[in-house]
Each structure stands twice: as C-alpha cells, then as structure tokens.
Amino acid sequence: MKHRSVDVERSFLNSMTLTVLVASLVLANAEGFWYPAALTPVIAGVTSVVVDRRRWIRLPVAVANLLGVLAFLMMAWEFYGNTVLGKLLSGAHLLVYISWVVLLLQKGIRQFWWLAALSILQVAVASVLTNDASFGLALVIMLLLMLWTLSVFTLYRGRIRVAMSRDDIEDSLNPVGAAHAEDSLNPVQTPTGALSIRNGLQVDSEEPWIGWRFRAIVGFAFVASLFVATVTFFVFPRIWTGSSPLAGIAEPARQALMSQTGFTENVQLGDIGEIMQTEGRVLQFETTLSEERTPISADEFARALRMDELLFRGNALGRYSKGRWTTGASQGRYLGDLATEMRFIRDPAQSDMRMRIVQDPPIQKFAFVPVPVQNVTTRSREGKIQQGRLSSTLTVAGFKRDDRFEPLELTAWYQSAPAGQSVHSPNRIAGPTDLVTEVLGYFRSPTQYEHYAYTWCVTRDLEQSLPQLVQLAQEICQTDTAELTDRQRIQAVFSYLTASGRFQYSLNATIQNPSIDPVEDFLVNRRSGHCEYFASACALMLQAVGIPARIVNGYKGYEKNTVSGKLEVKQKHAHAWVEAFVDGHWETLDPTPAAAREEAVTRTSQLDWWQDLRLAFNDGWMELVQRMSPQQQEAMVRPWLVAAKKKWEEIRRQGVWGLLKEFWTDVVMHPSKWFSPRTLVVTFVLLLILGLIIQQNPSSWLTTKLRRLLAWLRPGSSQKRSVVRFYQTFCEVCRRHGLLLPDHQTAQENARMAEHHFAATLITPHDRLLPFRIATAFNKVRFGQTELSAEVVEDLRSDVTRLSDLLKTRPRS
C-alpha cells in the first residue's frame, strides 16, 4: 500500500513539475525573451527536490506573502508607462512570479490547484503573444500533460484524504502528504468532539493505482478531448467586431515564424550566396489555364512564356558602388515610376493562363511574379499590387501593418508569347521597325524609357571605380573592323562570361584580393562565383561599353513539396540575372552557368522530408488555425449545408426507401465506391444508431424485439400465435377455476391434469378430450413447426369457448 501511494505521489509530483516547466517554456518562447519565464524550469526542478521531496526549505507564510507583494510591485513597475504589449507582458510576468512563490511553498492540495491554474494562465497569455505553429504542438503536449497531471492528482487527493483520517498517518503518508494535514484536509475529530471517523480506502489488490487501464483511460480522454477541442475551435463563432486592441502585438513572434523573403532596394554582393544556402520557403504557386481553370504544369507554363525556367522577378537595380547595387531611388522605385504605373488589363478573357501565388510573410516591398504580366490581383481589400512602368518591379502597396505578416495571395494573368518570339523580355515596346521610323528616331526626344535607362541604369565613373573591368569590357568589345552594335556587344560580353570557359559557378565567394572591388576580384582573380557575381560582372561590363543594364533579383526554378504536393520556391532558388536595354526595350540575359547552378540548387539535403513536412504543417496551421475567420467557417460549413439541402430535396423527391435503393445500387454494389465521404457518413449514422440501441440494454430489449420481429415476419405465424394464445387462454381458464397449471409441465401433462381436475364437469367423451385437443395443437405448432389450417384454428377457438362455458356452469366447491 505504501509503495503504491509513493508511486502515485512521485508520479504526481513529477508530472506537476513537468507541467509547470512546459507552460513556462511555452510562455518564454511566445514572449521571445528568456527572462523571467524560462527561469521557472530551474526553480521548479530545485523546489521539487528541496521543498517537496527533502523538505529542506519550509517557507513561512509571512515570507510567502511578502514575496507575493514584491511580485505585485514588480508587475506594477513593469506595467506603468509601457506599451500594450508591455502591459500584457507585465501580467504574464506576474503569473510567473506567483508561480515561483507557490513553488517555494510547502504544497497542499490548494497549492497544487494554484500551480495548475497558473500554468494554464501562462499558456493562455502565450496564446496572445504568438501565432507560431509550434505553439499548436506545445498546446497538444500541454493538453496531454494536464490530463495526466489532473488525473493523477485525483488519485493523489483520494489517497491523501483517506490517509489523513487514519491513525497510521505517519506510516502511510509521505512528507508532502503530511503537509496537507495542516491546511487542506478536514480534521477527523468533529468540532463538537462527538465523533471520530477513520475513513476507508478500498484498493484493488490486483490493479496498481497507475496501471495500464488508468493510462488507457487518460489516453482515451486525451484523444477524445483533442477531437472535441478541434471541433470547438472550428465551430466557435468568430464575431470579430471593431478593431482589435491586440493588433500587432505578436509581431516578433510572427517574424520568427516566417521565412525571410524579399530583397530590398540595396543589395550587398554576397547576400544571395547566403540566402541560397537556406531552405526557407518564399512562395507557393499553381498554374492553370484561364479557361475552366485547368491545371497546367509549371514547365508548360514556362515554355508558354518562352522561358527556359520560371523566373520570379523581384527588384531591378541599376547602380553599383563598392560592392553594393542600388536602385538609386527611394522605396525601390525609380523616379517617375509611380507616375507611370503600369496599367493592368481588366478583361479576364484577354488572358490565356493564370498563376496563383501565395507569398510567405513577412511581405516587404516586392511581389515575386514572372513577368511580363497582364494583371496581378490580390484578395486584400485595402492593399493592391502596382507595377512600375519603368522598372517593371511589382510592389505591394496599401497593405496594413498586420497584413504584412499574413501570406500574400496573388493571382497573375498571362498571355502566351506570340509564336516565333525568342526573347520574351519585360516591357517590350513597339520600337521603330522601318527605315523611316528609324531615321525619324534620331530627331525625336528621348522617350521615358530611354531617359530612365540612361539615367538610372548606368553607373557613373566606372573607369575610376572599376578600371580593370572597364578595360576588360572594352577589350572584349573591341574589333579591328567596325564598331560593334549594341546587340553584338551584349553578345560579346555574354559569351565572354558563359562560353569562354574561364568562369566557374561556385557558392564559395571568398575574396582573394580585398584591395580591389569584389566584381573585379571575380573577373580577374577568382573567376568563380555564384549568380550575383556573374550578373554583376555582366551588367557592369555592359554599362562599361555604353549599354544600360541592370541586375534583377528574384527566384529561378521551383520544387515540389513531397508532403503537400504543392509547388514551392525556396530561398535556395534565389537568383540574379541581367536586363539590358537594347533597341528600345529591355532584354533578359542570364550569364550564370545554368547547369552548374542547377546542380547546386537541386543538391538535396538529408532533411528535405522534414523541411517539406514542416512547411506543409505550417501551411495547414496558417490556413486552418491562424486565419480562421467567419468567411473560412462559412466556406467550411457551406458544402455541408448544400449537401444537406440537396439530400433533403432528394429525400422529399424520392422518399427514404428510394434513396436507400439508390444507395444500394450506386454504392453498395460497387466496391470501388465503398471508401468515399458518402459511405463514411452513412456508416457513421448507422453506427450511431446501433450504438444508441446497444446503450438501451440490448440483451433483453433488443433480443425481445428481434424475436418478435422475426416471429411476425415468419409465414404462418399468425396461426401459430393464435394457437399459442388459445393454449394460454386454456391455462387462464383453468387458473380461474381453481387449477393452477405449473409451468414446468408439458402441455399434455397439463391437459391430463385438467381432465382429472374437471372430471365432474367434462362428462361427455368429446368434452373430456377438449384439453387434449388444445394441448396437441399447441405441441404441433410449438415443436412440430407445422402450419394449421384456418378450419383447425376455428375448431380450437370453439373448443376453448366450450371449455370456458362448461366450467362456468360448474358448481363451485
């Protein structure tokens, strides 16, 4: 007994300590700071040994009260003059401080309840501070821990309550239990001293207190609770009224959740190399045809746009200085870009294909979308997507602060590239095509595009900053015969970087000569680097030979998530390429060795499956939990409502029987349809009905009903029932006239008994045989399984009536 009680106590103390520990870690994780919540596990561990088990420390109540006051003072100090978040955190810290005080106390039942409540409250506060998917996992763990701890606590309380009323209290109770005597349990002696009671405890000797059955109950309660919790969460009505006072309160946590995406208007050389080594997701996408939304593969989509591989375009940067590319303007836009915002088409019929993109937060400035694009729409009411006419950069505008921490959903419309178009570059403008137009072009003033290109995509003083690069570029483009055209120069530079065999692709960007510019170091010394160096070298060399050029940051390629099956673009797909302004429009050049890059990008990590799983879980979390709204709820309920209405209409039209027949022919007779939502629902309903029936004591009720039903269904049963009824009437008549026929006798024996008993009344031979005829008929039906004709049944009826009449005339003794 003692051993078992110690087991209960130890198990309870351990699980309570663990609960407090996990709750505090959840709060610390949500808060993003280690102090003070993360200190709780240490205090809980120490007090578990020092206070609860060894009882080395016994904190006086006065000291505990003093510590409580101190905790309030600290909370007040944190509360005043703080932001909303700070005020909330001060409350959370108060919970932590009080937990510390309770942990230091000698604990009785009440103190343990306090600890449980404080743990729940800490998790509750954490829920305000975080949206992290890991919080969901922590909640599930907390749920299990709480169920286990409170269940063991119930055992522990029972044990303590009984033990306290026993004389052998010192023997049977542990130190902690003894502490309860002082504050938590009713005294055994009554106040009037009229009674002394030793309460009893009945323990199943074959079953330990915490046996497998107990664990099974807790396990069942956990699974069922989880189910109920999920249902409760989804059906609870979201009445989001007014503005939220907690808006933006969980920003740090949100940022921690999201992968880092988006480039700014200033990019330091080497940034992409770092990004490319991470597996964080940037966006998901799916591609469809505009008509009927038929899915098409991403490769088909890319081919339709005349791309080797899908390029998700971000920002374009045209000026270079000391290893850093800039747009040269503020907010990622070139001057004049806003005034000349690209006009999107409004008629969906003009588009051939669509791409639905979900860009992961936090959303900075740029939307990553393949270009050229006809239109980009978003579901946000306030925010919209703009495209600069000059930079072709898609920017996010008008979004609220909170919205930037939500996934950005975009739908981009596309038109297939005209057949024969080799380069599908952005902002293709109708340039001069005939000689007259070309001649006239010399006399016209520069267009906006040209002005932009020659202003913002040409780096000044390259001769001073990058002399070797300029010299190299000029050497490449120098010929003995005639001056090369722009296109030839582009080709020359492009070929030098891609086809000369001098340069290799590498993610290692170690600078060999720090005294010179990184791009020159790449061109002259290293001759190996990643896309950013290739693109920078190409763009700068083009600029050096007088061609406006800019590098474009974005993503190239994609992967399929092995868990969710969705197409994803990750940080490792980050890429930089070049756009050169030639013949009045911008052409895309990608000088990075494609094969080598492809090899580096597709090099799979050993934890890819884990990454995919994590991402899929995050998506589910975001979709189902974090963004649950009345609209989402409606979207979830609507199909069920529609289905229910449809089913109701069907029932009204066909009737239940018709519906069952249809179900039989459509589903039951086709095994391939057995595993479907429809059969699932039907099975559930049937099981529910069966369960309800079983609950109503089936052993007697159900069997009786079934027996009656079978008897009713059996052919000829009405005659049988009649005969049985006649026999029963016969027995009843006999009983009424003083002869009780025993149940254990056969019908024939009863008939003989009746004949003997009523011998004085049944005088004629015909009458004397009356009981035997009834008994014989009964036996035939009961055991012979024979069917009696209507005439026989009629004869039996007259026999019984005759017997009854005869006995009525019989003189009473």
Added chain:
Amino acid sequence: MRKTEPGGLRPSFSLSAGALTQLLAAVACFLGAYVLPLTVPEFEGQSGIILLILGTVMLVLGVVNVLFGRRMSRVLARAGRRSRVVVPREGMAYLAIMLVLAVGALLGHRNMPLLVFGMMAGPFVMNGWIVYAMLKGVTVSRRAPRRGTVGEFLGVEIEVANAKRVMASHMLEVRDRINGDALKNTSHDEEGSVTFVRVPGRERRIGRYQVRFTQRGLYRLGPLRISSRFPLGIGERGQLFNDTFDLIVHPEQGRLLPAWKRQQRELAESSRRVQGRLGLFDDEFHRIREFRQDDNPRSIHWRSSAKRGQLMVREYQQQRHADSLVVLDLPAESEWSAGAMEMAISLAATLCVEQTRSASGKRFLLAIAGQTQQIVNSRAPSGFREEALDALAVCRPSAKADPEKVLMTIIQEHNLYDERILLITPRTQFAFDVLQRVTDQVALDSVNLVSLTTIVEGDPASMQKIFLPGLTGTMQTEAAV
C-alpha cells in the same frame, strides 16, 4: 464540509451541470440568432426568432437553476431523482479561465486564445462524460452493527457494485451521513467515507470506515452519497441512495472497584432474605439434573424422576450476591454538569452489565427517572443487558424527573423482597426523603426502602470511589472537574 441540505447531492459551493448547460445553451442560441445569419443566410427570419425564444427560455431556466438549484435539488431528490452532475469550485475556476479566453479572443480578433479555449473545452466535456459514466450502473449498500458503545470504534461496511459490462469505475467516494441528537449543533456534516480506487465492471467491492462515538444516543446512518470526480476533478457526479440505518450507541462502561463490590456483598448478606426454596446448605436452587453416584437421596426430585423415568436430583448453588436494582435519577439541574450526568449513566450501565455477569439472575431491573420514566425488568441476563443499555443510551435529564414515582411503580408492579436498590442521584437528601416517603406510603412490613437502598451521589468524586470510568468518561470527568 459545511452542512448541506438533507437531500444533499452536491457540494456546498458548486454549479449544477444542468444550470451550466442551460446558460451555455442560452448563449449559444443568442449567438446563433445573431451570428449565424451573417454567415449562413438560411438562418435569417423564423429560425432566428426560434433561436431567440429558445435562448430566452434557457436563460430563464439557467438563472432559476442557479438561484433555486438547491431547493430544486431537494425537491427532485424527494421525487426520486437522486443523481446530479455538478461543477465544483475548481471546475468553476476552470470555466472562468475559459470564459476569459473566449471573450479575450473575440475582442482581440485572435484565433490562438480560441485554440486554448478549445483545448480547455475538450477536457471539460470529456471529463463530464467520463464522470457521468463512472456512476452509471453503480449501486451502494451498507452493513453496520445495530449497537455500539461510546469510545469504541465501530466498523461500517460499504459495498459498491458496478453493473456496467466492461467499464470500471474509478475513484468512487462513498459518503455516509451520520445524524443524531448529539450532532444537531454541529456546523458541519458528519460523514464517514470510503474511497474505492477501482471497481471493475460486473464486480463488487467492499470497503470499510470506522466511527467512534463519544456520546451515547440514537444515531442514524445515511443517506449514502456516492460521487466521483475522476478523472480531472473539475466535474462531479453525485448519486444519493436513501438507505438509512439506525444505530444505538450505548454509554461507556467502566470497571467496578473491588472495595465497592465487597461492600455490596456484605450489605447483601446482612440484609434480611426471604428464600422460598433453599437447599440443604442454605444455598439456592440451580437446576434439575440426572442422579449421580454420591448424590444425596434427599435431593431427588420425584416428580421429575417420574416424568423422565430416571432419577433426577435438584442441584443447588451457593448464591454469593444478592440481586440489586439500579435506579437512576436524572434531574435537569444546573449544578449537575453534563459530564457528571454522563458518568452517572455510565455507572448505571456498568452496574447493569456487571450484574448480568455475576448475579444468579433472579431479577434484573433498571429504572430511570428522567425525561421519561423507564423501567427495564428482565430475568434473562442478555436480554436485560441490551434493553438496559438501550434505555441508558437514549435517556435524557428532565426537570420533572420523579424518582418517587419510579420507586412506587417498582414496588407496586414488581414485588420487592430483599433486593437491594442502588439509587444514583445528584440530590441525595431529596432521594432520602423520597425513600422515606415511599416507605411510609406503601407501609409494607417486609420492605424498608431506606435500609435496602444505597444512595450513590452523582458527583464525579463519589462515583470514582465506586468505579473506574472508561477513557471517554475520564475525559469528560476531567472536563467536568
């Protein structure tokens, strides 16, 4: 535990599950009436009005249940409904946290607190279901002795039977209410309880609690209340079994001092005896038995011998103690402390029991002059012992206590010969006068009550010269002193 109503199905501070359900249903109906049409237009119009009416009805029911739940519980318990699910204090705190979370989530437009709310609602609902299932098909019965004695532990057996097919019931707490006149002034319910850790399906388990009464009297065990808070302790289902059992607690018995015994023997021997059937050696007839060799032929009982067809002899036994009649006077006097009175009752009980052990059994008589006049008269020792102790268990003092009437009744209805009378009274002079008056009134030559009666003063010091009270009696005496 504070005193609850007689049909106490619920702890003192709790909310019934019915009230909770009604209030929640009311909130759900109101929410449904206002919110559902926003998302599901089908709920606009008549459905909304029905929901509003339903919500109002539920709200009224819930409020009435909260306000008058205890009275309703009592009425329902009388009407036969003896099962009730309640939310105890801890459960109410749990609900309060849930409520705060829900309101906070709605005001803050946040899903995470709602998730925590759901995670709390899940265990709450499941706990309610399991708690309900724990007591399903469970019956309780009690076995206890009819009589007990002050100061001794009395074992009460509680049997719990679980009629469920498979599911075991865990952590069942059976509380047995103990009522009695001695407990009327207590501020708390007195309950013996037995905790059953586990009762498997289709099995029964027997547990036992012990109770020690420190005051004599009539007690009533029951009703039995079985409850379970398993698994989480935030919900409780209680079931009442109106199984009551009356129990008499006898006064504590002490031990007569040898000196007193000797004194009484001497008094008895010196008193005049009128013996009807003395034996050869001035002894008393004991029984008739078969003739044995060396038996005195004068002892042969011829009538019995003729009947049996063999020689039978009369056997005589030396009677060492004369019979004593115990008279207890219980006046309600402020000078006479309760402790002293209980000691007097204990002395009377001790004398009665002692007599049944040692006396020949010619006559046993106990007379009590208290609230009611009681005379227990028997020739069977065991019967007398039980009856006398029962009478002493329930006797009460009274200002109208009249020993004279009792003595007159004894003399008139129960012929006195040479029996000695032990009169225990706190008023010795009054008792002496009474004896004198009674003697004068009856005017019997053969009976002189004054000489036959030993007056024992109901003062602790005097009584302690006669007997050693039991442990409880000693404590009471000390308290009285």
